[in-house]
Every structure is written in C-alpha cells, then in structure tokens.
Amino acid sequence: MFWSTVALISCVKLLLIPSYHSTDFEVHRNWLAITHSLPISKWYQEATSEWTLDYPPLFAWFEFILSCFAKYFDAEMLQVKSLNYASPRTVLFQRLSVIVTDIVFAYGTLELCSYLSSSGIRKSSKWGSRWGSPAAILQILLLGNAGLLMVDHIHFQYNGFLLGILLISVARILQGHCLMGAFWFGVLLNLKHIFMYVAPAYFVYLLRSYCFLGTHSGSSVQWRAFSLTRFAKLGLVVTSVFLVSFGPFVILNQLPQVFSRLFPFKRGLCHAYWAPNFWALYNIADKMATVAGRQFGIIRNVPAAVMTGGLVQEYKHVILPEVTPRTTFICTLLSVLPALVKLWYCPGNPYHFVRCIILCACGSFMFGWHVHEKAVLLIIIPLSFMAVIWKKEAQMYVLLATVGHYSLFPLLFTAFELPIKVLLVLLHSSYAFLNLASLFDIKKCSLCLPLLNGLESIYVLGLVPLFLFENVVYPLLGLNTRLPFLPLMLTSVYCAMGVSYFWLKYYWHFLTTSEVNHKRKAH
Amino acid sequence: MLEMNDVEGIPVLVLLVAVLVRWCVSLHPYSGQGRPPMFGDYEAQRHWMEVTRNLPLQDWYYNTSENDLLYWGLDYPPLTAYHSLICGHMADYINSEFVVLRSSRGYESYGHKIFMRATVLIADLFIYMPAVWWYFCCRRQSNSLNTAKNVRNYNTSTFTAKEEKRLTTHMATYLTLIYPGLILIDHGHFQYNGISLGATVAAIAALIQERELLASVLFCLSINYKQMGLYHALPFFCYLLGNCLPKQNRSVVAGFIKLLSLGSIVIITFFIIWFPFLKNVNLLLQVVHRLFPLARGVFEDKVSNVWCCLNVIVKFKEIFTNLQMAKLCFVATLLAVLPSSMDILLRPRLDKFLLSVINSSLAFFLFSFQVHEKSILFAAIPVALYLPVEPLPCFYFLIVSTFSMLPLLLKDGLLIPYIALTVFYSISVLLTVNFGLRDLVNYPIAFTPPGAKTNQQKSKKPVRIYAEIQPFLLRKHFLLIFFVSLAACSVLTVCSVAVSPPSQYPDLFPLLISFYSCAHFIVFFAYFNYRQIFFFSHSSKLKSK
Structure with missing residues (x-):
C-alpha cells in the first residue's frame, strides 16, 4: 500500500x-552544464550565467550524476553557453x-x-x-x-x-x-x-x-x-x-572561493516577497508608524518608504532601527x-x-x-x-x-x-x-x-x-x-x-x- | 487520498482529486495546438463560438459567405450550438478577440486556453460530476442493486452497515470520475463529451428512481447535445416501452396512458429545443443533413471497430458506394442490437438496463456508420457505472477503451497524461476493489468461496462443490488473460512511441492497436450480451425457487 x-x-x-x-529551473540546468562540461577546478569559478553554483560540493556531484543521464535526453542543455535553454x-x-x-x-x-x-x-x-x-x-x-x-x-x-x-x-x-x-x-x-x-x-x-x-x-x-x-x-x-x-x-x-559562493552576504533582509516571519511584522510596524506619523505631522521630510517589490530588495526603515545581519x-x-x-x-x-x-x-x-x-x-x-x-x-x-x-x-x-x-x-x-x-x-x-x-x-x-x-x-x-x-x-x-x-x-x-x-x- | 476512515469527509476529497486531475491534464496540449491551417477540435469549438456569436441562427448550419462549412462547420445538434452561443458571449465579454468573425480563426493564446479549459471544467462540475454522484446515490437507495459485496470492507468493526454502503458509493463515484478516457478527451484533446454523457448518466439515475418522465427529458437533452447519444437510444426506448406493455398486474389502459405521457414529453422537449429551427422546413432538413453526413465515409482515421479492421482484407470503399455502405452498416448494427434490445423490451428490469445500454452502445460503436475513435466513450461511461457490480471485466474494458484512443492521444502530445492517468486509475481501482485475489490465494485451504457459504452448508455433494470451484478456476484464468493482455497493451504503447514503423507500413502501430482493441471489444460485446440475456434470468430463477 x-x-x-x-x-x-x-x-x-x-x-x-x-x-x-521558475528561474530555479534555469539555475539547475546551468549547474548541470557546469558540472558536466567543466573540470572540478572550474566549478566554483565559472560565472557565465548569473546563477553561479552556490550549493555545497556534494550537491554539485549530485548534479554531475544527473548530467550523466541528461545527455541521453538533450545534450544541448549541458552547454554552459546555452543560457535559458x-x-x-x-x-x-x-x-x-x-x-x-x-x-x-x-x-x-x-x-x-x-x-x-x-x-x-x-x-x-x-x-x-x-x-x-x-x-x-x-x-x-x-x-x-x-x-x-x-x-x-x-x-x-x-x-x-x-x-x-x-x-x-x-x-x-x-x-x-x-x-x-x-x-x-x-x-x-x-x-x-x-x-x-x-x-x-x-x-x-x-x-x-x-x-x-x-x-x-x-x-x-x-x-x-x-x-x-x-x-x-x-x-x-x-x-x-x-x-x-x-x-x-x-x-x-x-576553499575561500567556494565559501564566498556559498555565503553571499549581499542580499537584503527580506526576500522580494517577505517570508511570513518576524521581520515581515517588523517592516509592517515600521510602515504603519510612518503613515501614522505623517498623518499627525510628527515626522516630516522623510522619503516615501520603498516597498517590497520585484527588483527592490531593500526596505529602508523609517522609524524603527535598521536591521543588520x-x-x-x-x-x-x-x-x-x-x-x-x-x-x-x-x-x-x-x-x-x-x-x-x-x-x-x-x-x-x-x-x-x-x-x-x-x-x-x-x-x-x-x-x-x-x-x-x-x-x-x-x-x-x-x-x-x-x-x-x-x-x-x-x-x-x-x-x-x-x-x-x-x-x-x-x-x-x-x-x-x-x-x-x-x-x-x-x-x-x-x-x-x-x-x-x-x-x-x-x-x-x-x-x-x-x-x-x-x-x-x-x-x-x-x-x-x-x-x-x-x-x-x-x-x-x-x-x-x-x-x-x-x-x-x-x-x-x-x-x-x-x-x-x-x-x-x-x- | 482514498481515505476510508472518516465517511463524512470523503466526498470533499473525492471532488478535489477529480478536479485536480482534470485541471492538471488541462495544462497539456490540446488537439491541433499550433498546427495551422486546420488545427483541431479545440479550434472547432472556438470556431462554433465565433459562428454562433456573430451570425443569425438560421445561418449556423448553412454554407454562406460568412460561414464556411468546410472549415469546421457546425455538425452537432442545437444544444451544442446554444452552448457555443453562451460560451461565445462569455468569450466576447472576457476578450473580444477570441470570437471576432473570420479574423479570429486559429486564435491561440495563453488566456484563451485557460478560458476554453475552464468552460470544460465548469461543464464537468455542474453536469457530469453531479450526475455521476446522483447515479450512485440512487443505486445505494434502491435495494435491488446491491454492490457492497464486491468492494472491500474497511475496518468493518467500526462501521454500521449503512455507512459501509455509503463508502462503496463514494469509492464508486471516485472511480467513475477519474476514468482516464473521458478526462483525456475532454480536458486534453478538447471536447464537451461530459455534458452529453452527464445527461445520459442522469437519465439512467432518474430511471432507477422510477421517474421515467424526467429520464426521458434528460435523455432527450443528451441526444440533442451530441447525436452520438443515440447509441443509447434503443435501450431507453425499449425499456420505457416494455414498461408500458400490458402485464399481469397492469391494465392496457394504464400502460397506454403512460406511453402517451412519455411520448408527449419527448415531443415537447424536442419541440422546445428545435423551436427556432422549425420555422422553415428547409432549414430543419439542412440541420439534419449536417448531423448525419453520409458523405464523410464509414470511418475516419483508425477506429477500433469492425469495418475498419475488415477494411484491411476487404476494401469496402472500393466495393460499395457510401449509401450502400450506410445501408449495410444499418443492417449490421440492427442485428447486433436486436438481442439485447428485445431482451430489455420483453423483460424490462432495472438491473439489466445498464447492461443493455452497454450492449447497445458497443453494437453501435462496432458496426455503425461514421464512427470516431472517441465514440468509445459512449460505451465506456455505462461500463464505468457498471463497475461496482463486476469490477474485473469492467476495469479491463475501461483500460482497453482508453488504450484504443492512443493513436489520437499521441497525435495530440498527450502521452504523459495518458500514462499518468492510466496508472493512477489502475492503482486506485486495485486499492479499492476486491478482485478476489486473496480468495484465490486462500482457496485451497479455505475451500469456501465467499457468498457461496450458505449453499455449501445446504448440500455437501461433491458435484455441488465442483460447481462452486468452477467459477473460481475461470476467474483464475481470466485474471491471467487480463494481466497478459495489459502487458501486451504496454508493449504496444512502448512500440508506438519508441519504434519507427517500416516505411511501407507507416500506419502499422495504429492499425495494430485498432485490431487489438477491436478484438477485445467484440469479446466484451459477446460477454456483456451473455450477462444480460442469460445470467440475470438464471439468477432470478434461483431466487424464485
């Protein structure tokens, strides 16, 4: 059963x-291509696609094993150059x-x-x-x-x-x-x-x-x-x-190169779409405080808060303190x-x-x-x-x-x-x-x-x-x-x-x- | 998914799974997707929306400068046309580009696909699914049709007998709703068979409730949506007529009044549906001519019926004209339907009725003129309804019926949903239905087939026991044949996908599939006839003793 x-x-x-x-499809296709067509020394250095390999080595090997079967389906997908294929x-x-x-x-x-x-x-x-x-x-x-x-x-x-x-x-x-x-x-x-x-x-x-x-x-x-x-x-x-x-x-x-790929600290506090966690509540509290403050004239001359959105990943807090990693x-x-x-x-x-x-x-x-x-x-x-x-x-x-x-x-x-x-x-x-x-x-x-x-x-x-x-x-x-x-x-x-x-x-x-x-x- | 434990919640889960599977199939390509100039049935349906939306009613079935009948001319009865009209207006409301006269030909877009798929799903939700649901509820209520013994008893201790019966109702509904053939054709290939078949199922349900007037109206709706509904017409006619014939406990006058009321309700229904076309006799004739096109030949593509298979040996199209061929088909079909229809006419019993519907639709599929491979659905749905009574043969038939449409599905790019749905359906059936496999294993030790216990206690003569073993041995052989046959289906499927046929026989695999399915259908036709005519009369004799 x-x-x-x-x-x-x-x-x-x-x-x-x-x-x-989603784009994760292209991410994994790119990794298939990287692990299949490049030597190990290039795995964490290759940067043709913006979706560089940022999972640990065993996952790269996993992709490598998959790529051995992939060539029977379509060898073209294993080319690093065929982006968005x-x-x-x-x-x-x-x-x-x-x-x-x-x-x-x-x-x-x-x-x-x-x-x-x-x-x-x-x-x-x-x-x-x-x-x-x-x-x-x-x-x-x-x-x-x-x-x-x-x-x-x-x-x-x-x-x-x-x-x-x-x-x-x-x-x-x-x-x-x-x-x-x-x-x-x-x-x-x-x-x-x-x-x-x-x-x-x-x-x-x-x-x-x-x-x-x-x-x-x-x-x-x-x-x-x-x-x-x-x-x-x-x-x-x-x-x-x-x-x-x-x-x-x-x-x-x-090793440093691999680690720099694994832990990129360039991203913002929240993902493009706020995950439903504490920081989402924190952001909304800040937002509401800003609106209220503007309503009652307590704060002036603040830039309109940048809302969560597709490209803008940063949310500038106006009232509450900024959050660091x-x-x-x-x-x-x-x-x-x-x-x-x-x-x-x-x-x-x-x-x-x-x-x-x-x-x-x-x-x-x-x-x-x-x-x-x-x-x-x-x-x-x-x-x-x-x-x-x-x-x-x-x-x-x-x-x-x-x-x-x-x-x-x-x-x-x-x-x-x-x-x-x-x-x-x-x-x-x-x-x-x-x-x-x-x-x-x-x-x-x-x-x-x-x-x-x-x-x-x-x-x-x-x-x-x-x-x-x-x-x-x-x-x-x-x-x-x-x-x-x-x-x-x-x-x-x-x-x-x-x-x-x-x-x-x-x-x-x-x-x-x-x-x-x-x-x-x-x- | 197939939870048996909480009876209250099962209908919700059944409904959700049925809808989920349908919408998932909708993701896949439809017939003629991206294939100009003619496209496929999807474009036909869209074109009908365009025509009915934009042209006056009297032009729908005529070849005019605005309506090119050679490009997917309307060839279904008025209800289809009205349905297209409604959908056409909805399409126009959503995006007028969908149905602009002439310039929208071959219109394809993401949004349009969603719209079209949604119309089929809505039709299923409001017509086919409630009809099936109603049918099995009716069965549960009518005492004469007991199906509980064939479905496994889950957790017997915690269930009352009534709940257990409801359980089988849920499971039977579930199995009917996920029958792959209809889902693949309606939600994959693209057609609205669910409407016509749903009306037929509802009509059968109404008959079980002995609401014969309602049944007649529903059946009229069915054949006025698709003329293929006529495959079921003879059993309905014979059953209703048989109930009007004078019998011991029924006077001639009462029967005559019943006949009169049935006749008048049918005529009234037809009158209402055809009313706009009745103003002009020529128009009426034109519509009828469009519905039954003699010119299109005895079959198209590869169909798993007798004519297509015999065509390999005898080239009918060279020997006979279309008219002669049609007459031949008519005679052959009539002969094939005769036994089961006469039986239901003379002994109009409810438990036989479904079998006679199966027999009639199979006879039409095998022998009639101008048959499509999709028409097997009109035989398959009654078989799906009959499944709780005789699970194994019905399951076998349903798998083969889906398989017989494989060439069509391959052409549409529906191989993956075909495999996925067939496996899904098969596992669902194996999980819910008791085929007696366990009995077969235990048989040498236990020596008591369930259900025959009382008989055995009555008489312990060895002859008697032998008679009880026999069906079990038969069943064992039948299971063997079943599995071998399914293996052959899989092999043929793999071959048609992976092996390229020899160049002189490009149609080798479709033809093989036709032959293979046709042979099965003929055997099933004989079997279901045998069941209808001999089995039930035999069992009724036993009861009367």
Whole structure:
C-alpha cells in the first residue's frame, strides 16, 4: 500500500510536467552544464550565467550524476553557453529527475512509518485500519505534502530529495543508530548548507545522548560518563563526510572561493516577497508608524518608504532601527538557545530532539537573514511526524500546515497554476483536518474547525476572504496600479501572524512538557 | 487520498482529486495546438463560438459567405450550438478577440486556453460530476442493486452497515470520475463529451428512481447535445416501452396512458429545443443533413471497430458506394442490437438496463456508420457505472477503451497524461476493489468461496462443490488473460512511441492497436450480451425457487 500511494502521487507529479517553472529551473540546468562540461577546478569559478553554483560540493556531484543521464535526453542543455535553454526534452528530463529523486523522500517516509508502527510509542485503536492508522496518515501527509508538490514539481527545486535525507537521518536517530544519523546529516549539510540551521539540535542531542555513556532521561550531567571513543567516532564520521566533500577544493586551494559562493552576504533582509516571519511584522510596524506619523505631522521630510517589490530588495526603515545581519544572527541564536538548553537537560529522548529540530528551523525562519518562504517546509515536514503521535502537536500542525502552504502561494503567480495551488492546499489541509481529527477521536464541533479552537478557526478560515480579496476584489477595484505590492504584503503579514503564533505556542509546549511525557500513552 | 476512515469527509476529497486531475491534464496540449491551417477540435469549438456569436441562427448550419462549412462547420445538434452561443458571449465579454468573425480563426493564446479549459471544467462540475454522484446515490437507495459485496470492507468493526454502503458509493463515484478516457478527451484533446454523457448518466439515475418522465427529458437533452447519444437510444426506448406493455398486474389502459405521457414529453422537449429551427422546413432538413453526413465515409482515421479492421482484407470503399455502405452498416448494427434490445423490451428490469445500454452502445460503436475513435466513450461511461457490480471485466474494458484512443492521444502530445492517468486509475481501482485475489490465494485451504457459504452448508455433494470451484478456476484464468493482455497493451504503447514503423507500413502501430482493441471489444460485446440475456434470468430463477 505504501508504494501504491507513492505511485499515485507520482502520477500527479507527472501531470504537472508542463506547468510553470521558475528561474530555479534555469539555475539547475546551468549547474548541470557546469558540472558536466567543466573540470572540478572550474566549478566554483565559472560565472557565465548569473546563477553561479552556490550549493555545497556534494550537491554539485549530485548534479554531475544527473548530467550523466541528461545527455541521453538533450545534450544541448549541458552547454554552459546555452543560457535559458528549455527545450521540451530538457523540461522532461529535469522534471523527471525531481520525480525520480523523490524516491529518497519516499524511503525516508517509509523509515519513519515503519519506526512508528514498530516502536509502540503511539497506542491507538486505529492501527488495524488500512487507511486510518497513524502510519498510513503520516505517509499521506508527507508524500502528498502540498508545499513540496508546489515548490518541487511546479516551481522547481529538489527539496523532496533533501528533506528525504533529513527524514532518513531523523529515523536513524529515533531507531538509536546515532552514528548513521550523524552521517546522513553530514551528507545533508554538504548538499545544502541551509540545513545548518538545525545543526545545533543535532550537536546538542548527539553530544548529550550519544557521547555520554549510560544516559537515561532525567539523569544529571556526569562528566565521568563522557566517552572519548564515542566522541571520536562521531567526529570521524562527520569530518570524513566533509573531507570527501571539500577535500578536493582544499587540495586545489580554492576553499575561500567556494565559501564566498556559498555565503553571499549581499542580499537584503527580506526576500522580494517577505517570508511570513518576524521581520515581515517588523517592516509592517515600521510602515504603519510612518503613515501614522505623517498623518499627525510628527515626522516630516522623510522619503516615501520603498516597498517590497520585484527588483527592490531593500526596505529602508523609517522609524524603527535598521536591521543588520549581525542583529538577525543574534536574534536567531537567542531564539533557539532555550530549546537547546532544554534538550541538553532531557537526554535520551529522541522526540525532544525532533521537537528541537522543529524549533531550530522555526527560529531561523522567524529571525534569519534573507529567509525564503520555502524554508517553512523545513518546519512542516518534521512536524508531520509529531502530529500523528500527540494530539497537541496535531492541533498545531493543522494550523501551521495550512498557513505555511498558503504563504507559498505568491511563488506561483501564473493563471494556469492558480487552481492547482488552491486545490493542492485544500486537498492536503482537508485531509489533515479530517484524518487527524478522526485519529484522535475529536468530537465534531459545529462552529470550529476540528482540532482548532474558535479563534484559530476564525484565523484559518480568514485565509478564504484574504484569497478572494487578492484574486477577485483587488484586480476588480483596479488597485494593482496604485498599490502594486498590497496583496504580497497582506499575505505575508497575515501568515506571519499565524507562524509567530505557532512558534510561541510550540515553544511553550516544548519547554513545559514533562520529561516522562514521551513514555506515557500518546493520546 | 482514498481515505476510508472518516465517511463524512470523503466526498470533499473525492471532488478535489477529480478536479485536480482534470485541471492538471488541462495544462497539456490540446488537439491541433499550433498546427495551422486546420488545427483541431479545440479550434472547432472556438470556431462554433465565433459562428454562433456573430451570425443569425438560421445561418449556423448553412454554407454562406460568412460561414464556411468546410472549415469546421457546425455538425452537432442545437444544444451544442446554444452552448457555443453562451460560451461565445462569455468569450466576447472576457476578450473580444477570441470570437471576432473570420479574423479570429486559429486564435491561440495563453488566456484563451485557460478560458476554453475552464468552460470544460465548469461543464464537468455542474453536469457530469453531479450526475455521476446522483447515479450512485440512487443505486445505494434502491435495494435491488446491491454492490457492497464486491468492494472491500474497511475496518468493518467500526462501521454500521449503512455507512459501509455509503463508502462503496463514494469509492464508486471516485472511480467513475477519474476514468482516464473521458478526462483525456475532454480536458486534453478538447471536447464537451461530459455534458452529453452527464445527461445520459442522469437519465439512467432518474430511471432507477422510477421517474421515467424526467429520464426521458434528460435523455432527450443528451441526444440533442451530441447525436452520438443515440447509441443509447434503443435501450431507453425499449425499456420505457416494455414498461408500458400490458402485464399481469397492469391494465392496457394504464400502460397506454403512460406511453402517451412519455411520448408527449419527448415531443415537447424536442419541440422546445428545435423551436427556432422549425420555422422553415428547409432549414430543419439542412440541420439534419449536417448531423448525419453520409458523405464523410464509414470511418475516419483508425477506429477500433469492425469495418475498419475488415477494411484491411476487404476494401469496402472500393466495393460499395457510401449509401450502400450506410445501408449495410444499418443492417449490421440492427442485428447486433436486436438481442439485447428485445431482451430489455420483453423483460424490462432495472438491473439489466445498464447492461443493455452497454450492449447497445458497443453494437453501435462496432458496426455503425461514421464512427470516431472517441465514440468509445459512449460505451465506456455505462461500463464505468457498471463497475461496482463486476469490477474485473469492467476495469479491463475501461483500460482497453482508453488504450484504443492512443493513436489520437499521441497525435495530440498527450502521452504523459495518458500514462499518468492510466496508472493512477489502475492503482486506485486495485486499492479499492476486491478482485478476489486473496480468495484465490486462500482457496485451497479455505475451500469456501465467499457468498457461496450458505449453499455449501445446504448440500455437501461433491458435484455441488465442483460447481462452486468452477467459477473460481475461470476467474483464475481470466485474471491471467487480463494481466497478459495489459502487458501486451504496454508493449504496444512502448512500440508506438519508441519504434519507427517500416516505411511501407507507416500506419502499422495504429492499425495494430485498432485490431487489438477491436478484438477485445467484440469479446466484451459477446460477454456483456451473455450477462444480460442469460445470467440475470438464471439468477432470478434461483431466487424464485
């Protein structure tokens, strides 16, 4: 049944082949060309296209392997000079490569599902049910994740493949194979360095729960129990992955060049479209203060604030202080610190580890520099696993999944994809609401959405009028010329409120959960 | 996706999946995309909007200086024309360039594609999908048609019997809505078959509810949208007539009144639909002439029917004139329809009716004059409705019916959606329907086919047991044939895509596909006839004992 579901969803992915693809399509085509036609020494120096290789070396190797198959489809796409090349066969190949590499994601899902059904953590009367068991629901929530379908199979990226490796790594750690978990995470870091955001959770958990012998939950730190051999093993595994990845560039003496490509600090605080995070709220507060100030004549002679827009990535704050990368870095660090401390004092609890991953991802999403809206998937995907085990997390999951997927809407702005994105999100959310509610035997409430309280229901249902305003009322009123960025701003501010609410609630939940909670019957 | 657990929510998920799949197929190319000068059916539909929007009604079917009938002249009944008129006005409202007289010929744009695709989706949403939904709800309510035993019982302990029945309704609706053939033709190739077929399905549903007047009206609407709806006309006629014939518990007068009311409602419906064309006899004749074009020959392209296949051996077009050929077709079709129609006329029973619809439409597809490959849909949709009763043969038929349109789909560039939808549909069927595979595996140990338990307890004679084994052995063989045949379909698909045919036979693969599908259709035709005429009468005898 698992692979049947995978095949069913792959068929939908196949149907999406001719849909709109973003510039990321050209980015990855260019990388195929670079890795295929140039020697390694040129990979991080080539700059014919503006889309230079800015992922770590293992991802370059991944592109290299793909390019070995690409030449059977269309050799022309492997030329560095053929910029913006998108012949039908190129499109077919690139789309198929995403669909095929999603098998890694499917495998990660399978590992989590089989862990779930074998560990006995989740007691439920529904295990006998073919479609209603926790594992079955988890598999559909993950495989049919609307955000992944939109970002990978329409917008074009390889998030499914990368998140699949994250799931494998998490599953290994849940199973108690910490070294394997560390290995896969090392691989993941060398595929895409954005996953560094969750590295603190790995570091703390592995150090505390693996490197200390005989740790069990609740035990205090005993430095005598620290095992140097385990620490060395762990270090060896991780460094060897990094050596394989970066070694050639060390030999070529190109390390600074590679790092300058990986960490470009030239971009603005917010992406062209504000990701729904703290800075979106910060910006809007500044904007409102400016407008109010001008209204009451408190401030004068200020330049009209530059709004978020396609080319202008900078937003000049008028009233509130300007935000620097250093500020965002400190904020992010502070935001994850309490969670890490809690994790340190609760060793041997892999569920806290998963929660900490979620909080790390969420903290960096809330406060990071130049955050992409797609990063919300890094929160939603691990949370799916927790949602089928604990009711409280299911309640937060349905809220975040709906809002997070909605916040991806601006990525797909073409008319043909409009119904598709709406249908995908509706399908995923209604599936999640219906099945998680029945999994936890939630009684029907006529006024609220299942699993949510009144206020949350109003908030989630408020997305409907928001959508209608942006797509029907706004163009009809002819506002698009006067206030061109209003819809984007509304979306990101509205979603930012939801994400922030989730973040605070989840943080509170994590900090207050008792240590023995995970041993109790999950219900 | 196929969640069985929460009965309340399933309809929403079913609807969303059905719409999602349709719109995803809409992304793909339509017939004749970017291929001047004639383009394809997409341009035909657009051209009809242009013609009906801009010309007076009496010119629609005439060749005038403004209306070149050789360029996609209107050749469907008035309801299609009215529908085009409405769409034409909408198109004009959205962007008048879509339907400017003459100069809009071959108009193609991103926005126009969205508009056209949306019109098909809206038609499906408001006609076809509710009709299918209504049909399966009617089935659930009528006690005589029990389908529950063939669909797997999920989580039996937590369901009441009623909910379980509803479950099968949802799944049957789902499976019908995602039948690939109709989606590919309507949302890929571009046509509005869903409207005509939706009306037919609604008419069948009305018959199940014994609302015969409503059924007649709906069926009239169907054939007035597409004349291919006539494939189903004989069973409707015979069933309704058979219900008017005097029987033991029905007087002659009551039957006559019923016949009279049915007849008058049909005439009234036709009168209303054709009213604008009735002012002038010549106009009426011209429309009828356009609807049934003798000049276009017995078939076009490669069709999986008898004439096209026999044509390889006997060149009909050289031996007979078109008129002679038409007469031959008429006689052959009549002979083929006769058994099932006579059966439904003399024994008008509801559970047989659907089978007679299948048989009639298959007979027309196989033997009638001027058949398109797309016409197989008119046989396939009744089969899709029949699927819960006999899943395996119906599933087999539906796969082959989609396969028979492969050459057309390849021409339109719809290979990927064809593969994706066929796999999607097959997996959905395998996940929801119980083919008895598990019974086959357990058979040597258990030795009790489900459903036959009571019989076995009654008499333990070995002969009796043998009689019960036999259908199982047959089923085993049938499964084998089924899988081999599907493998052959896949091989032929791969060949038509990847292998270039020998230069002296450029049409080799389309022809092979036609042969292959036609052979299947003939066997299915025989099988469904057998089921209709012998099986049900047999089972009714058993019941009466």
